Amino acid sequence: xxxxxxxxxxxxxxxxxxxxxxxxxxxxxxxxxxxxxxxxxxxxxxxxxxxxxxxxxxxxxxxxxxxxxxxxxxxxxxxxxxxxxxxxxxxxxxxxxxxxxxxxxxxxxxxxxxxxxxxxxxxxxxxxxxxxxxxxxxxxxxxxxxxxxxxxxxxxxxxxxxxxxxxxxxxxxxxxxxxxxxxxxxxxxxxxxxxxxxxxxxxxxxxxxxxxxxxxxxxxxxxxxxxxxxxxxxxxxxxxxxxxxxxxxxxxxxxxxxxxxxxxxxxxxxxxxxxxxxxxxxxxxxxxxxxxxxxxxxxxxxxxxxxxxxxxxxxxxxxxxxxxxxxxxxxxxxxxxxxxxxxxxxxxxxxxxxxxxxxxxxxxxxxxxxxxxxxxxxxxxxxxxxxxxxxxxxxxxxxxxxxxxxxxxxx
Amino acid sequence: xxxxxxxxxxxxxxxxxxxxxxxxxxxxxxxxxxxxxxxxxxxxxxxxxxxxxxxxxxxxxxxxxxxxxxxxxxxxxxxxxxxxxxxxxxxxxxxxxxxxxxxxxxxxxxxxxxxxxxxxxxxxxxxxxxxxxxxxxxxxxxxxxxxxxxxxxxxxxxxxxxxxxxxxxxxxxxxxxxxxxxxxxxxxxxxxxxxxxxxxxxxxxxxxxxxxxxxxxxxxxxxxxxxxxxxxxxxxxxxxxxxxxxxxxxxxxxxxxxxxxxxxxxxxxxxxxxxxxxxxxxxxxxxxxxxxxxxxxxxxxxxxxxxxxxxxxxxxxxxxxxxxxxxxxxxxxxxxxxxxxxxxxxxxxxxxxxxxxxxxxxxxxxxxxxxxxxxxxxxxxxxxxxxxxxxxxxxxxxxxxxxxxxxxxxx
Numbered sequence: 122x123x124x125x126x127x128x129x130x131x132x133x134x135x136x137x138x139x140x141x142x143x144x145x146x147x148x149x150x151x152x153x154x155x156x157x158x159x160x161x162x163x164x165x166x167x168x169x170x171x172x173x174x175x176x177x178x179x180x181x182x183x184x185x186x187x188x189x190x191x192x193x194x195x196x197x198x199x200x201x202x203x204x205x206x207x208x209x210x211x212x213x214x215x216x217x218x219x220x221x222x223x224x225x226x227x228x229x230x231x232x233x234x235x236x237x238x239x240x241x242x243x244x245x246x247x248x249x250x251x252x253x254x255x256x257x258x259x260x261x262x263x264x265x266x267x268x269x270x271x272x273x274x275x276x277x278x279x280x281x282x283x284x285x286x287x288x289x290x291x292x293x294x295x296x297x298x299x300x301x302x303x304x305x306x307x308x309x310x311x312x313x314x315x316x317x318x319x320x321x322x323x324x325x326x327x328x329x330x331x332x333x334x335x336x337x338x339x340x341x342x343x344x345x346x347x348x349x350x351x352x353x354x355x356x357x358x359x360x361x362x363x364x365x366x367x368x369x370x371x372x373x374x375x376x377x378x379x380x381x382x383x384x385x386x387x388x389x390x391x392x393x394x395x396x397x398x399x400x401x402x403x404x405x406x407x408x409x410x411x412x413x414x415x416x417x418x419x420x421x422x423x424x425x426x427x428x429x430x431x432x433x434x435x436x437x438x439x440x441x442x443x444x445x446x447x448x449x450x451x452x453x454x455x456x457x458x459x460x461x462x463x464x465x466x467x468x469x470x471x472x473x474x475x476x477x478x479x480x481x482x483x484x485x486x487x488x489x490x491x492x493x494x495x496x497x498x499x500x501x502x503x504x505x506x507x508x509x510x511x512x513x514x515x516x517x518x519x520x521x522x523x524x525x526x527x528x529x530x531x532x
Numbered sequence: 533x534x535x536x537x538x539x540x541x542x543x544x545x546x547x548x549x550x551x552x553x554x555x556x557x558x559x560x561x562x563x564x565x566x567x568x569x570x571x572x573x574x575x576x577x578x579x580x581x582x583x584x585x586x587x588x589x590x591x592x593x594x595x596x597x598x599x600x601x602x603x604x605x606x607x608x609x610x611x612x613x614x615x616x617x618x619x620x621x622x623x624x625x626x627x628x629x630x631x632x633x634x635x636x637x638x639x640x641x642x643x644x645x646x647x648x649x650x651x652x653x654x655x656x657x658x659x660x661x662x663x664x665x666x667x668x669x670x671x672x673x674x675x676x677x678x679x680x681x682x683x684x685x686x687x688x689x690x691x692x693x694x695x696x697x698x699x700x701x702x703x704x705x706x707x708x709x710x711x712x713x714x715x716x717x718x719x720x721x722x723x724x725x726x727x728x729x730x731x732x733x734x735x736x737x738x739x740x741x742x743x744x745x746x747x748x749x750x751x752x753x754x755x756x757x758x759x760x761x762x763x764x765x766x767x768x769x770x771x772x773x774x775x776x777x778x779x780x781x782x783x784x785x786x787x788x789x790x791x792x793x794x795x796x797x798x799x800x801x802x803x804x805x806x807x808x809x810x811x812x813x814x815x816x817x818x819x820x821x822x823x824x825x826x827x828x829x830x831x832x833x834x835x836x837x838x839x840x841x842x843x844x845x846x847x848x849x850x851x852x853x854x855x856x857x858x859x860x861x862x863x864x865x866x867x868x869x870x871x872x873x874x875x876x877x878x879x880x881x882x883x884x885x886x887x888x889x890x891x892x893x894x895x896x897x898x899x900x901x902x903x904x905x906x907x908x909x910x911x912x913x914x915x916x917x918x919x920x921x922x923x924x925x926x927x928x929x930x931x932x933x934x935x936x937x938x939x940x941x942x943x
Contacts, residue, residue: 132743134568136559137714137752139552143573148547157545159580162554162571169570193726193742235723272744274921330548341548395841402821403814406835410813413889413922421841424817426832430806433874434834434845463844478824511824 122295124150125177126160127170129188129198130271134164142187142269142276153285154299154345155183165195171205174266182295183264183288185280188271190255192234198268199241206261208243215250248283258287265291298349300356304340304363305373307524311338314367321362326355335513336520337379340367372527379523380408386530387418387468394526395464396422397435397456399447400474400490404519420464425456435459446485448473450502453491461495468496468529470522474505476514490518494525533706535561536588537571538581540599540609541682545575553598553680553687564696565710565756566594566703576606582616585677593706594675594699596691599682601666603646609679610652617672619654626661659694669698676702709760711767715751715774716784718935722749725778732773737766746924747931748790751778783938790934791819797941798829798879805937806875807833808846808867810858811885811901815930831875836867846870857896859884861913864902872906879907879940881933885916887925901929905936 126146132138143160150157158181163169170189177184189198203210217239224235241247241257248256248267256279259266267284269276289296306314311331318329318340330341342363344356364371373382387394396405406422409415423434428447431437436459437452445451456471474490481487488507493500503525507517537557543549554571561568569592574580581600588595600609614621628650635646652658652668659667659678667690670677678695680687700707717725722742729740729751739754753774755767775782784793798805807816817833820826834845839858842848847870848863856862867882885901892898899918904911914936918928 130743131739132741132752133555134558134571135562135712135754136555136557136568137562137712137741137750138743138745139550139555140571141550144544144547144550146547147545151546151548157547158574159584160545160551160573163569173570191742192723194730195741234726272746274746274924330543330546332543332548396835398814401818402826403809403817403833403835404821406814407812407818410815410835410837411923411926415813416837419837421837421845422814422835423845424807424814424821424832424834426821426827426830430832430875433876434832464841465844512822515822 122155122183122292122297123158123181124155124183124185125158125181127173127177127184127186128160128162128271129165129170129186130162131164131195133162133188142271142273145273145277146185146187146280149280149285150185150288152299152301152343153289154297155288165189165197167197167201167204170198170201174202174205178262178264178266181264182292184266185269185284186266187269187276190238190268190270192237194234196237202259202266202268203242206242206259208259208261210240211243213239213241213245213247216247248279254279256283258283297345297347298352299343299345300352301341301343302356302360303375304342304367304371305377305379306338306340306367306370307336307372307379307520309338309370314338314340314370317366318363321359321366327359336516369528369531372524378408378412379520379527381412383523383527383530384409384412384415384418386527390530392467392530393418393420393465395420395460395466395469396522397460397469397471398422398424399426399431399456399472400476401472401515401519401522402426402476404515405470405472405522408519408523420466423460431456435463448475448485448489448491450491450493450504453493453502454500457493457495457500468494468526470494470526472518472522474514474518476511476518478511488514490514490521492518492522492525494529496529533566533594533703533708534569534592535566535594535596536569536592538584538588538595538597539571539573539682540576540581540597541573542575542606544573544599553682553684556684556688557596557598557691560691560696561596561699563710563712564700565707566699576600576608578608578612578615581609581612585613585616589673589675589677592675593703595677596680596695597677598680598687601649601679601681603648607648613670613677613679614653617653617670619670619672621651622654623650624652624656624658625650627658659690659698665690667694669694708756708758709763710754710756711763712752712754713767713771714786715753715778715782716788716790717749717751717778717781718747718783718790718931720749720781725749725751725781728777729774732770732777738770747927780939780942783935789819789823790931790938792823794934794938794941795820795823795826795829797938801941803878803941804829804831804876806831806871806877806880807933808871808880808882809833809835810837810842810867810883811887812883812926812930812933813837813887815926816881816883816933819930819934831877834871842867846874859886859896859900859902861902861904861915864904864913865911868904868906868911879905879937881905881937883929883933885925885929887922887929889922899925901925901932903929903933903936905940907940 147157245257254275328343346352403424425431437455461469471493477487490505493502558568656668665686741752743750757763814835836842848866872880882904888898901916904913
């Protein structure tokens with residue numbers, strides 16, 4: 122089962138925006154048992170759009186087209202497809218009425234081109250008429266073609282919720298059984314993981330992939346074949362061996378994030394957390410609160426960027442700051458202890474360091490970070506030296522803090 | 533001057549790795565005055581590589597091929613090109629001796645295929661023989677073809693240092709002058725901006741693009757032509773008209789972010805900021821501190837997720853919380869006022885709302901947000917109703933808070 126992906130947009134061919142949607146689609150299609158023959162990125166040029174589509178239809182089983190579905194003048198996909206496949210555009214009446222109703226809700230209806238969204242090539246079927254997302258399907262020469270918006274989150278939602286199930290139904294008998302799992306690992310290099318895993322002699326039916334996805338490494342295991350039972354059996358055995366070998370280094374799998382795993386552990390252990398951040402500037406708090414329901418275990422945090430904030434809000438002693446400096450194990454300890462006492466949390470994390478690009482010294486170069494955790498009856502301080510850009514140092518610090526907490530909760 | 537980019541690798545077509553190198557190349561080529569007709573991503577399949585290359589040579593002026601140049605079995609670009617262009621591979625002797633010398637430096641030479649790197653299609657010229665990076669150039673049918681490694685930093689270095697100057701020299705007389713600017717806009721839809729800008733009758737020499745890049749819309753203006761002076765003149769006039777029309781709606785341009793713009797304004801106005809966040813969970817603080825040097829205007833912030841944190845750290849009255857609820861204009865006001873008083877900042881922002889997916893009610897549905905700003909002698913509260921996922925609501929809230937601050941600082 123082969124497909125091609127065509128991404129449309131001058132913003133892509135001019136390099137203003139990096140095309141991430143094609144890779145996302147390829148990844149999910151591959152996991153679902155479909156192979157991608159080629160991916161193309163072309164500008165908003167009707168003749169090129171038509172040419173790429175027609176060539177793809179001549180050699181693969183399905184085509185995914187993204188971009189160019191919006192209401193503005195440079196959105197030309199529907200017209201191009203109409204022309205290339207000889208299917209005149211016609212109004213989708215339901216959609217047209219919906220748009221008119223929306224326009225009528227304005228006191229002064231905007232003079233705009235929204236109605237254009239309802240004009241689709243003959244035979245087009247909206248992918249999700251309930252939503253307000255553009256996106257339609259055409260069956261041409263008995264092959265499905267999917268047209269999705271270029272906006273990443275819309276494209277991703279429609280791909281997963283609409284395209285994958287429709288494609289699987291259409292090509293039910295020709296699809297290979299396929300299982301894949303991604304293990305997420307923090308704190309080990311790609312090469313180190315490779316060495317540990319290759320010894321497992323996994324057999325040649327298992328595809329292993331290692332890819333660094335900053336700040337983690339993802340390890341993917343894929344098994345594909347005609348026989349669902351044997352695919353499942355090989356997959357389960359392989360996963361078991363990999364999990365045994367890598368143990369605690371694996372923090373999660375597939376859609377899990379370190380913050381969602383830590384959240385679940387806090388909930389399980391009935392512990393409440395608070396955080397005092399300096400060099401990470403709120404990033405740890407932001408990661409924790411990106412998880413729905415985090416208010417049940419996360420009390421909150423402080424970004425004590427200025428020394429005056431450390432004193433006023435955390436009770437860090439001024440003489441401590443003078444004597445050891447804000448970036449010191451002593452101040453990290455006082456921040457975590459002060460945070461725990463004042464917030465009433467069971468566990469408090471604190472972070473102080475130099476994210477750069479300026480502010481480093483010989484004794485404490487850029488990337489120096491002190492991490493403290495106050496839990497039970499003690500405060501433990503750890504020293505790290507990270508390297509990278511400002512963002513990378515902040516992100517590595519946040520991930521290290523969350524991973525320390527995860528390992529503590531798993532003791 | 534048209535080119536095509538062909539990226540090679542099964543890791544790309546399976547979506548395991550997102551292709552960022554093609555976008556990088558397109559961006560730099562476009563800036564240098566070269567247009568990209570199409571970009572293709574294909575697997576490590578010799579026949580496909582040859583087919584894509586030959587088709588590209590038939591319609592554009594140059595081709596850039598990335599990936600498949602390494603020493604492992606799945607690196608097949610050189611063989612595929614040799615076959616497709618009928619240029620037998622021959623050893624590059626200088627490179628071959630270099631590799632042999634390298635291999636001899638091992639006590640036990642590794643059993644590997646490094647020598648393969650020296651076998652190139654007839655006529656190939658190494659791009660940078662001084663370095664240890666693969667990468668060569670072929671002139672075929674009087675058109676340059678560049679072959680670069682797929683490893684992003686090597687590809688980027690060779691593109692900038694070798695490909696761009698070689699291409700400019702080769703096509704000196706045919707290169708167009710080109711200028712582009714991207715305006716960043718928050719709080720207006722793509723359609724609304726389109727309407728305002730299309731009235732300006734900009735003339736057909738200006739390409740306009742509208743791109744939603746959540747939570748912003750980017751508006752790009754591009755002018756290209758033979759005559760550098762006239763290109764510059766048209767560009768300046770157009771930018772002037774667009775800036776006049778959109779006014780304060782434009783918060784920045786090109787590489788600027790809302791947080792970098794706000795930071796520069798705080799610095800200019802010699803104002804210090806602190807932030808009290810509830811539903812944004814540290815995101816505003818994280819955005820502010822992602823800017824290098826932010827410690828000179830940002831004191832810090834509090835994520836008062838739990839009510840107890842609002843009371844303990846911001847002095848929000850318990851009866852206020854009981855009477856109006858945590859998500860209320862009264863609490864937003866008390867948070868901003870408390871934050872300003874306790875941090876000693878000139879300006880304090882506060883945010884309280886319901887990011888969802890749970891926690892909404894009829895009077896205060898998910899997406900309800902109160903934003904307050906304490907500055908000068910007053911605290912102003914604003915109410916918003918955002919829609920979207922949890923992350924989208926958090927991100928829209930953060931951007932709205934920063935934009936309120938920007939407009940305040942520009943009064």
